[in-house]
Amino acid sequence: MQRLRYRHLTAALAATFLAASPASAETLYIEAGRLIDGVSNEVRTGQCITIKDERFAAVSACGATPAGASRVDWSAFTVLPGLIDLHTHLADLGQSADLAAPMKASPAETALVGARNARVTLDAGFTAVRDVGTYRGLTDVALRNAIERGDVPGPRMWVAGAYITIPKGGGELNGVVPNEQLPPDMRLGVAATPEEAAAKTTYLLDHGADFIKTIATGAVLAIGTEPGAPELTEEQLRAVVKVAHARGKKVTAHAHGAIGIQNAINAGVDSIEHASLADEATLQLAKKRGTWLVMDIYNGTYIDEEGTKEGWPEEYLRKNRETTDTQREAFRRAVELGINIGYGTDAGVYPHGLNGRQFRNMVKYGMTPMQAIQSATGRAAVEMGREDIGAIVPGRFADLIAVKADPLADIAALEKIDHVMKGGTLVR
Template identity: 85%
Template sequence: MRRLQYRYLTAALAASLLAASSASAETLYIEAGRLIDGVTNDVRTGQCLTVARDRIAAVGPCGAAPEGATRLDWSAFTVLPGLIDLHTHLADLGQSADLAAPIKASPAETALVGARNARVTLEAGFTSVRDVGTYRGLTDVALRNAIERGDVPGPRMWVAGAYITIPKGGGELNGVIPNEDLPSDMRLGVAATPDEAAAKTAYLLDQGADFIKTIATGAVLAIGTEPGAPELTVDQLRAVVKVAHSRGKKVTAHAHGAEGIKNAIRAGVDSIEHASLADEEALQLAKTHGTWLAMDIYNGDYIDEIGTKEGWPAEYLRKNRETTDAQRAAFRRAVELGVNIGYATDAGVYPHGLNARQFRNMVRYGMTPMQAIQSATGRAAEEMGRDDVGAIVPGRYADLVAVRADPLADITALEKIDHVMKGGMLVR
C-alpha cells in the first residue's frame, strides 16, 4: 500500500512540475551532477540542459536559468540519454509454455497487453525501441500510433509490422494448428518466392511499417525450425532489400546460423538479429559491409532457468543451450574486431521492463561500460538512422534518464533508473 501511495504521490508531483513548465513557456533548466552524452567518452560535471518543449535547446555550464524556466535539480545524479532497445516485442503476449497463447488472444487483447508492456518499458528508462515483429500482424503499428497520439504511455516505437518468413519457418506460429488455417493477420509476411517476398514487403510498408524484419534462419523459439538452418534464400532477401531500400527503409534479418548470416549480409540487409552461431568469416563480412549486429546475450540464462521451471518445449530448451554460449563467444569476438553492435535484448522472451539486465553481460563479454552505454544510446540511434534520439545534444528529443549510482563504476546501476523523461515530460 505504501508503495502504491508513493507512486501516486510521485505522479502527482510530476504532474505539478509539468504544469508549471507548461505555464512557463514549456522550458526546463536541468542541473546534472554528471553528464554522459551518449556520443563522446566524456563525463562532464557542472552542466545544465535547457529543454524547450520536447527538445534539448542547449547544453552548457550551469548558471542562471532562462527567464521563466523551471529549474530541475538532478545534481545528485548521473544523467544519460534515454535508453534504446533495438530488439523488443512489445505488441505480443510474451513467451510461455503455451504454444497456442498467441492465437487464443484476440488482436484487441494483444494490443492491450502491448500497452502494458510499453508502459513498463518506458518506466524502466527505455524511451525508444525498435519493435521487431509480432504474431498478430500490424498490432505493433496500432500500438505505436496510440503512443504517438498520447493515448497510452510508452517509448518511441519503430515497428516491423510482421515477419517476412518462409511457410512454416521461424516467423510462423508452428505446432498449434495447420499453418494454412491460422488467422490471416498471423501470416501477413509469409512468402515462398522472391516475388512474394517483394510484394509482402511493399504491403507492410504501405500499412505503416518503419522497417522490415526478415527471417533468414530457423529460430530457437519456433517449433520445427533449426537456428543453424538457412530459410529465406539470398534471392528472397535481395527482393526484400530492393523494395525497402527504394523507399528509404532499413531491413534487418533474424539469423542465428553462419550461412544464413552471410546470405543476409550479401543480400544487403542493414543489421543481423541474434548472430548466435556467427563464424569468423561472418563477423569479418559484417565488419567489411558495415552491417550491424543486434545480439541478445542475456536472455539465454532466462530461457534456461524459467523455461525449464515452467515446462517450455524441450526443443526450445535444447536449441537455447546450443546457442547461448556460442553467441557470447561470437559477441566477444565481434567486439574485438570492432563490428558495429547495438543494444538488443529480445524483451518479450523475458518480462518487459528488465531490458537493462543485458548491460552486465555486454561488459562481462568484452565491452567497456561506456561502450555498453553508447550501444544503447548514440550507437543505437546510428543503427536506426535516427538523428533525433540517443544523445544529449541540442536539437534531439529531451529523452533522459538519471541514476544516483555511477554506471561507469557499476553498469548494473542502469537496472535501477531513478528518473525518466521523454520529450521533456517527466515520467518518473
C-alpha cells in the first residue's frame, strides 16, 4: 500500500512539474491598474514596472513599451509584491489523526510531498516562505535546494533544518514509540543541556539551515506537552543564540506561554512564534526589545473544525481551545502597542495553499488592510533580514501577484490570486 501511494504521488508530481515549466526570461513592462508596493501606504495608478534579469529595474509612470520589452497588461488588476509566509512546514506530511504518519513516510517521500506543497503555496501567491521545521531533519534543506536549482517549482525558502528541543519536548514526535527509538534524522535537534543546544545549532547550520528554530514551551500539537510550560531554558536558548548570531543567522522560538516567551526574549531570540498566552508584561517586553511576533491567528479555527471531524487527539483539541481566543486577544493588544508583527500561518497544520485565509483575521483583530498586506510583504522581509524580496522597488526580485478585486476594500481578495510571478517568470 505504501509503495502504491508512493507511485501515485510521483506520477502526480511529474504531471505538475511538466505543467509548470516556466517561460524563458525576458524584459517585461507590466502595466498595473493599482500598485501597492509593500513598503509605503500609497496606492498608485498609472504605473508601469520594468523587469529585467529577474529583478525590478524601474517603477514609473506608464509610457511607450521600451525597445526589446514585452508589455503585460495588468491594468484591470491590483498589483502587489509576492506574499511571504513566515511560518510554514512545507517539507512535512501535514497534520492528521495518525500520530505515526511522519515516521511512516521515508525522507524521500517526505521531500516529494514537500514538492507538492511548494507548488500549491506558490500558486497561492506566496513567493517566499520561512519554513520553520520538519520532523524529518534536513528534508527542508533538500527541498529548498531543489527549488533553487529549478528542479521543482516553489517559493523561495529559508529553512530551519530541524527543531532545537528538549527530549520529549514540543519539537519531538511523542506518543508513537519510545523517543530513543525514533529514527536519527527525527532527533537532530534534541538537546538536554546548553552545550548540546550549541552543538546541535552548529550541526544544523553546517548542514544548510538558514536560521534556527527553538522550542521554548510545550506545543498544542505534541503529545505530553503543555503550551504554557517552559521547555528550553533561558541558558539553553542563550547558547543557541550565541552560536547562530556569531554566524549572522537569526533565531526564532516556538513559545506559547508567557514565561517561555520571556525566556526566549531575554536570551536574545529575534522572533517568537505563536505567542498565544502572552500577557501584558510579556508584550511590553517584546515591544521594548524590538522582538518580532509571528502569530497564527487563523489556525485555531481550522484545528477546532477539521480536527474534530477527523478525530485528532482530544489532547490537541483541548489545548487548541485553551489558546485560540487568548492568542487573538494578545494579537489585538500587540497591534495596539505597535509591536513588530510578521505574517505567519503554520500552514501544514492546515492545507498548504490556503495561506491567505489569515488576512481576514488580522484585520478582524485590529490591523488595517494595508498593515496586514505589509506584514506579508515589506515587513516580513525586514523580519527575515532580506533586502531582496517583499517590495516593488528597483533591485529586488521581481516577485508579483495580481488580483482583480481591491484588497484594501476586501482583504479576502488575497485568498484567491489571479496571477503570480516569481523572478520575472509568470507562474500563472
